[in-house]
Amino acid sequence: MKVVELLERRRQNWQELERYCDRISLSSLNTAEISRFSALYRAACADLALSNSYQLPENTVQYLHKLVGRAHNQLYRAKRFDLKAWGKMLLEEVPQRIFNDRCVQLMFVFFWGFFILSAWLAYSKTAWPEFAEEMIPPQMLEQMQQNFREPIDGRDGDTNLQMAAFYIRNNTGIGLQCFVWGLLVIPGLYITAKNAVWLGAAFGYMARPDVPQGENFFHFVRAHGPFELTAIVLAAGAGLRLGMAWIMPGQLSRGASLQKNGAEMMPVMCAAMLMFLFAAIIEGFLSPSAAPLWVKSAVCLISSGLIGFYFVVLGFPRRLLNAAR
Amino acid sequence: MAQRHAQIDSIIRVVTPENIAFEYRLAGPFRRLPALIIDWVICAAAFFVFMIVVSFTIGLLSGGLAVAIFVVASFVIQWFYGGLFETFMNGQTPGKRLTGIRVLTTEGQPINGMQAIMRNLFRGADLFPGLPCLGLIVMTLNNRSQRLGDLVSGTIVVVEQNSWLTGVARLEDPRAIQLAGYLPPNFIVSRPLARALATYVERRRFFSPLRRREVAKHLGEPLLRQFGLPADTSYDLLLCALYYRTFIADRGEDEKRLAEATAAAAQVNPFSQPFAQVQMEYKPPPLPQEQMVTIPQSPTRQF
Numbered sequence: 001m002k003v004v005e006l007l008e009r010r011r012q013n014w015q016e017l018e019r020y021c022d023r024i025s026l027s028s029l030n031t032a033e034i035s036r037f038s039a040l041y042r043a044a045c046a047d048l049a050l051s052n053s054y055q056l057p058e059n060t061v062q063y064l065h066k067l068v069g070r071a072h073n074q075l076y077r078a079k080r081f082d083l084k085a086w087g088k089m090l091l092e093e094v095p096q097r098i099f100n101d102r103c104v105q106l107m108f109v110f111f112w113g114f115f116i117l118s119a120w121l122a123y124s125k126t127a128w129p130e131f132a133e134e135m136i137p138p139q140m141l142e143q144m145q146q147n148f149r150e151p152i153d154g155r156d157g158d159t160n161l162q163m164a165a166f167y168i169r170n171n172t173g174i175g176l177q178c179f180v181w182g183l184l185v186i187p188g189l190y191i192t193a194k195n196a197v198w199l200g201a202a203f204g205y206m207a208r209p210d211v212p213q214g215e216n217f218f219h220f221v222r223a224h225g226p227f228e229l230t231a232i233v234l235a236a237g238a239g240l241r242l243g244m245a246w247i248m249p250g251q252l253s254r255g256a257s258l259q260k261n262g263a264e265m266m267p268v269m270c271a272a273m274l275m276f277l278f279a280a281i282i283e284g285f286l287s288p289s290a291a292p293l294w295v296k297s298a299v300c301l302i303s304s305g306l307i308g309f310y311f312v313v314l315g316f317p318r319r320l321l322n323a324a325r
Numbered sequence: 326m327a328q329r330h331a332q333i334d335s336i337i338r339v340v341t342p343e344n345i346a347f348e349y350r351l352a353g354p355f356r357r358l359p360a361l362i363i364d365w366v367i368c369a370a371a372f373f374v375f376m377i378v379v380s381f382t383i384g385l386l387s388g389g390l391a392v393a394i395f396v397v398a399s400f401v402i403q404w405f406y407g408g409l410f411e412t413f414m415n416g417q418t419p420g421k422r423l424t425g426i427r428v429l430t431t432e433g434q435p436i437n438g439m440q441a442i443m444r445n446l447f448r449g450a451d452l453f454p455g456l457p458c459l460g461l462i463v464m465t466l467n468n469r470s471q472r473l474g475d476l477v478s479g480t481i482v483v484v485e486q487n488s489w490l491t492g493v494a495r496l497e498d499p500r501a502i503q504l505a506g507y508l509p510p511n512f513i514v515s516r517p518l519a520r521a522l523a524t525y526v527e528r529r530r531f532f533s534p535l536r537r538r539e540v541a542k543h544l545g546e547p548l549l550r551q552f553g554l555p556a557d558t559s560y561d562l563l564l565c566a567l568y569y570r571t572f573i574a575d576r577g578e579d580e581k582r583l584a585e586a587t588a589a590a591a592q593v594n595p596f597s598q599p600f601a602q603v604q605m606e607y608k609p610p611p612l613p614q615e616q617m618v619t620i621p622q623s624p625t626r627q628f
Binding site: 059184 | 387396400476520572573574
C-alpha cells in the first residue's frame with residue numbers, strides 16, 4: 001500500500017479527531033462521542049507508532065505528534081480537588097509532620113525569640129529608649145493609640161465585615177509571603193524577623209504602665225492571638241523547610257528534594273491559612289464586640305487548647321513518619 | 326525518529342499509557358512572559374468589572390459587605406488566580422490559552438490541584454522585589470525552562486500547537502512520471518533512502534534549480550550509475566521519479582498516469598511554462614541513448 005493511499009484513508013479519521021480536540025470542554029460530549037473520541041485517539045497513536053514502517057513523510061509525522069499530544073491532553077485531564085483526601089491529610093499527616101519537623105521547631109524559637117526580645121526592649125525604658133518609636137512607623141503608632149483609647153464596646157456590623165476581610169487579606173498575605181520567601185532562605189528569615197520585632201514592639205509598648213491604652217489593647221488581642229501567632233510560625237517554618245530542601249537535599253537530588261518537600265509542606269501551609277482565616281473572623285467579629293472579658297478569655301483558652309490538641313495529640317508519631325531533620 | 330535523539334533541542338519525550346512516545350516542545354521564557362502579561366491584564370480588567378457590578382448591587386444594600394467582598398476577592402485573585410484556573414482548565418489560564426501553552430508534570434501527565442496552586446504561589450519568589458529577574462535566571466539555568474515555582478511542584482510548560490496536514494508533495498512535472506517508468510522495478514527503496522527522498526522532494530520548491538542540482542547530486546550520481554541511465558539526466562528529476570515510484574505510484578493507475586504524462590510532455594511548450602523554461606538553461610545535445618528511450622513521435626520508417 002502506498003503512502004498516498006494510506007494518507008487518504010487515515011486523513012478523515014485524523015481530521016475528525018482534530019475536530020473533537022477543538023471542542024473546548026470534553027464534558028459536553030455524550031457517551032457515544034466519548035468512546036468515538038477514544039477510539040480515534042487509539043488509532044492515531046497506532047499510526048504514530050507505525051509511522052516509521054509506513055514511511056510517512058516527515059511533516060506528516062510532525063502533524064501526528066502534535067495531534068496525539070493535543071488529544072492526550074484532552075483525554076487525560078487535571079485532577080480536581082478531592083475533599084476527603086484533603087481532610088485526611090489535614091487531620092492526620094500534617095500534625096505528625098509538624099510535631100517532628102526541625103524547621104518548624106527552629107522557626108518557633110526564632111520567631112518567639114525575636115518577639116520576646118523586642119517586647120522587652122519596648123517595655124523597658126532604660127535598655128533602648130525609643131525602641132518602639134523606631135520599630136513601628138509613627139503614624140501606625142498613633143493609629144493604634146487612637147483605636148484603643150476607649151474601652152472595647154462593640155462596633156456596627158459593616159465595619160466588622162470590612163475589618164474581617166482586611167485581616168484576611170493582610171495576615172494571610174503576610175503568612176504566604178513568609179512561606180514563599182522562605183524558599184530563598186534569607187528573605188524568609190528577614191521577613192519573619194521583621195514581623196516578630198514589629199509585633200513584639202507593639203505588645204511591649206502597650207504593656208508599659210504609663211501607656212493608658214494598654215488595657216484595651218490586651219483586651220482586644222486576647223481572643224485571636226493564639227491562632228494568629230501559631231499560624232505565622234507554621235507558615236515561616238514551612239518556608240524554611242523548603243529553603244533547607246535545596247541547601248541540604250540529603251540523599252535526593254536538589255530538584256527531587258524540592259518536589260518532595262514542597263508536596264509535604266503545602267498541606268502545612270493550608271493548615272496555616274485555615275488558622276489565619278479563623279483568626280481573622282474572630283478578630284473581625286468577636287474581639288471588637290461588646291462581649292464581656294471572660295468570653296474572650298474563654299475563646300483564647302479554647303483556641304489554645306484546640307491548637308495544643310491538634311499538634312500534640314494528633315501529632316504524636318503513632319505511625320512513625322520519617323520527618324527529615 | 327532515530328535522528329532526533331542527539332539534538333540539543335527544547336523537546337521532551339513522553340511515553341503515554343497507550344505505550345507510544347510522542348514529543349512536546351518546551352515553552353521558554355519569551356513564550357511564557359506574554360501569557361503572564363495577558364493574565365495580569367485580564368485580572369485587572371475582571372476585578373474592575375467585578376468592583377462595578379458589586380458596588381451597584383450589594384453596595385446599595387450594605388456598604389461594608391461590598392468592601393469586604395472586594396477585599397477578599399482582591400486577595401483571592403492576587404494569590405490564587407493562576408492556581409484555580411490551572412486546576413479547572415486542565416493546566417491553562419486564559420493568558421496561556423491565548424498564547425497556546427499548557428502546564429504539565431515533568432513526565433507529561435496532567436497536573437493536580439496542589440501542584441497548580443503551589444507553582445502559582447511561588448511566583449512571589451520568582452518575582453522577588455530585591456531581584457525581579459530571579460525567575461528568568463532560574464529558567465535559563467534549567468534545561469527544562471522551569472522557574473522556581475515549577476521546580477517546587479515538578480511541572481513544565483509545553484507549547485501546544487496545531488499544525489497542518491500537508492501529506493505527500495505534488496509533482497507537477499510529467500517528465501518525472503515518465504522517468505519513473507524507466508527505473509528498474511526490482512530496486513527496493515530502503516527506509517533511510519525513502520526518508521531522504523521525502524525530505525528532499527517536500528522542500529525542493531524552496532530551492533533554485535542550481536541548488537536543486539547541487540543537493541540532488543549526492544544521491545543522484547550513484548543512482549544514475551546503478552540504474553544505467555544516461556549520465557546527463559537531471560538529478561532532481563531522478564529523485565522526483567524515485568519519490569513518485571515509492572510514495573505515489575499505484576499499479577492500477579500507473580498506465581493511466583503514464584499516458585497522461587506522455588501527452589502532457591508532448592504538448593509542453595518551452596516558452597509558456599515557467600517550470601520547463603527554467604529547466605531549459607542547461608540543455609545538452611541529445612545523445613543516441615537518450616533518443617532511444619524517448620517515445621517516438623512519428624511512426625518508424627519502414628524499410
